[in-house]
Amino acid sequence: MTAKTIVPFGDSILRKRSKPVEGITPKIIKLLDDMKETLYAVDGRAGLAAPQVGILRRVIVMDCGDGLIELINPEIISGNGEQTGTEGCLSYPGYVGVVKRY
Numbered sequence: 001m002t003a004k005t006i007v008p009f010g011d012s013i014l015r016k017r018s019k020p021v022e023g024i025t026p027k028i029i030k031l032l033d034d035m036k037e038t039l040y041a042v043d044g045r046a047g048l049a050a051p052q053v054g055i056l057r058r059v060i061v062m063d064c065g066d067g068l069i070e071l072i073n074p075e076i077i078s079g080n081g082e083q084t085g086t087e088g089c090l091s092y093p094g095y096v097g098v099v100k101r102y
């Protein structure tokens with residue numbers, strides 16, 4: 001596993017659309033491993049998306065305190081209610097804002 005460099009806020013890759021993962025290949029497994037290493041190396045408290053390490057794939061790793069979760073091609077299929085809380089971003093260190101999610 002190799003920790004990757006976090007792409008900083010303002011980089012154009014963060015505005016591009018990620019491509020779906022077509023199959024779980026050794027390359028995707030390595031990406032997930034590298035993203036896990038990166039998340040923990042920078043003390044990420046929630047999650048990291050592949051574009052944040054310069055890869056335009058629909059892959060996320062997250063750990064909200066209950067252990068690592070790896071998501072490939074995640075989709076929101078239903079929702080209920082709303083939640084407001086503070087969020088930060090590893091691509092924009094030091095910035096925290098209030099976000100409302102539905």
